[in-house]
């Protein structure tokens with residue numbers, strides 16, 4: 356049993372839970388033994404993009420050093436929009452391969468596929484029943500995506516997606532959820548639902564904190580630096596992919612939109628294009644933005660772009676190559692994911708049983 360679960364009893368109320376939470380509110384604070392993190396990334400494209408890599412994966416690799424870490428591929432989320440089954444299968448493996456290639460250590464962390472752990476969908480229903488319609492329809496991502504898909508063709512799955520995400524999180528009683536900034540609202544909903552459930556049915560869930568990186572929490576589209584980098588980018592040149600060739604990376608960075616004037620400084624309002632390049636540089640190299648700005652005083656945008664291409668290729672190239680090697684042996688990847696699912700169920704299953712009992716479901720025959 357982990358430190359988190361052992362230190363916390365089902366009878367404790369929201370106040371007590373909040374007290375426990377404040378002991379570990381940020382990834383940079385040394386966590387208590389056994390403290391847990393959990394996060395996931397949708398298998399909705401053949402490659403992760405740089406936003407996923409910088410906003411989430413780099414953070415995951417660092418938190419797995421000090422936390423009991425659970426990382427998963429939310430394939431149930433991958434069907435909220437029309438999809439192709441063969442693509443979904445391939446992308447689920449691709450995503451797993453990129454996690455490992457990017458530094459997720461499967462000996463240390465638990466890596467699994469969401470649909471292999473049925474407890475996620477089972478808890479999602481309960482959480483859906485304690486979520487208000489207004490609350491669900493206020494979620495920014497739902498509003499954006501349903502607008503893009505058209506109100507009539509947007510699925511009910513798209514609306515109930517944040518409750519499934521809350522279930523993903525709460526089943527593991529994590530302290531932290533390492534995500535980029537765009538997922539903060541969903542983690543907030545998970546926190547609200549945990550508190551609501553605990554108040555109505557007795558303490559069951561930990562109220563988790565979002566762990567959002569200081570740099571790179573929001574990477575913007577290279578062609579449209581007012582919009583976040585995303586799989587649904589309007590131009591493929593705006594999106595840097597982990598699986599891109601070195602040449603593609605260099606070309607996209609070279610053609611990135613910059614701003615009027617020639618000065619290289621960080622100013623999101625006045626210089627969104629250059630500021631985005633500086634954030635990427637800083638996140639990929641681990642150097643402070645101010646330090647990078649100082650290096651480029653008196654230099655041209657072109658200098659920054661050439662060097663940025665070099666550091667991004669140095670970071671992503673080995674991840675791409677390793678992912679390709681891993682994908683050459685899908686049976687090994689599948690075996691690894693099966694082991695992960697088994698470990699995940701060992702944690703999720705008793706938590707679901709407790710939630711079901713607290714909500715008033717009769718115990719099923721053993």
Ligand code: TYM
Nearest residue numbers: 394395396397406407410411429520534535572573574584
């Ligand atoms: P997803 O798949 O859209 O994104 C995966 C992770 O990448 C981060 N991210 C970004 N970070 C910085 N800049 C960007 N432009 C950028 N784009 C994406 C996201 O913040 C995220 O951390 N709903 C989630 C998946 C999910 C999940 C969960 C996450 C399902 N269940 C439980 C945490 C816990 C999603 O769609 O992320």
